[in-house]
Amino acid sequence: MSAERPLVLLVEDEPAQREILRYNLRSEGYDVSMAENGDDAIVLVDEMGPDLILLDWMLPGVSGIEICRRVKSKRATAHIPVIMLSARSDEMDRVRGLETGADDYLTKPFSVQELMARIRTQLRRTRPATVGQALEFDDIVLDGETHRVSRGGAPIKLGPTEFRLLSTFMEKPGRVWSREQLLDRVWGRDVYVDTRTVDVHVGRLRKALCQHGGADPVRTVRGTGYALG
Amino acid sequence: MSAERPLVLLVEDEPAQREILRYNLRSEGYDVSMAENGDDAIVLVDEMGPDLILLDWMLPGVSGIEICRRVKSKRATAHIPVIMLSARSDEMDRVRGLETGADDYLTKPFSVQELMARIRTQLRRTRPATVGQALEFDDIVLDGETHRVSRGGAPIKLGPTEFRLLSTFMEKPGRVWSREQLLDRVWGRDVYVDTRTVDVHVGRLRKALCQHGGADPVRTVRGTGYALG
DNA sequence: CTCCAAGGTAACAGATTTGTAACAGGGGTC
């Protein structure tokens, strides 16, 4: 969930627009993932957990406004800022756009410069360190908002890396993550770090979680990676 | 400084516009104070401490953009959201407007309905729950109305920045705020201030809160930011 | 059982991040 470069989900059905925006977003330093229709968009929001969503108003299938409503009504994603893009300059729509929960609204044609300014503003405002509500697994609780972790009620102190590692595990308990995947998610895209480093940090996480007794909740999958539970 | 009904400062030189807006703002439940030129506006900002400023771009005397810059460059007022109103639809101006520090920008003619929506958005963002009621956390009490803070009954003297910092923290005890978020909320947006400055002020806040003993209520979340409790 | 690759982990040498005192400048007040 975003380590260095913010991830922008671009939802736009027109190929030309999409390319222009992608190009510009990239050169501003964002990672971009794209969807051309509402259904893909909704899936991608959940899968990628973007830091910001650029949403075309008019879309084939599920409309932009509907996507926005869904994103905002779901706890896990409600915090993600949404910027609506629309050809309509109709004022009712502008108002509705904002009231649906969009965080900003731009009418086409808009300058790329302005869009980038708005994106920066939104990211600066909303982007917390780690997002999400409290995750639970067994007797372990991790709260992304307060950055607190406890096991059986007792507080657990974790370093930043261990915290991110545990959050990743807890996001999908049981799922097996390869070392490469963990490096990607926890350390960030394109960071040169030895895969054995993952082992060391998993070890540190284990030690922290078991300091007051209790079974080791982290499972080693030999030849593959690690998983929680 | 805002008891119950948010106070909007309306800066507009054209009498007709002014009346229309005032009427509408009133009926939406805002208190309105007005200025017809830049000089009056600047005085009123300091005197009344409005919760939001509606600023016409073109003004006799000091220009809207200049007022905005002054409001935003002054720490005591930087956090007040400014919405610019302008006849110019020039996109460069929009961008410049936002980059000068305005929080939003509307091009005339705009619908009153839209303006109200934007105002709500801005107020929702900036306006802490501190207005009116006192906030409490542990033995710390912060009264947004009288601007007084006490710990265990003993009064605590805080500078303006520390006060806003503490009220941000107290708005959501436990929540971790990144330095950028704090800069945004406490200092105001688009203020170029080093993130380390946040550390210094947190330090000052800590010292003030602990001067009569008691545990440090501010928690450092390494690699992320700070939180209360 | 033997052997080897895979995984666990202590230790260490940096590298980062944070706490804080000191300082200089801006504004306001008298």
Place this chain on the structure above:
DNA sequence: GACCCCTGTTACAAATCTGTTACCTTGGAG
């Protein structure tokens, strides 16, 4: 003007976290 309070920045020390390495243990194929 002299004074005072508040700010933002800086520099340095202290605290804490990191990645790597080296050396062990483990698992399981044969």
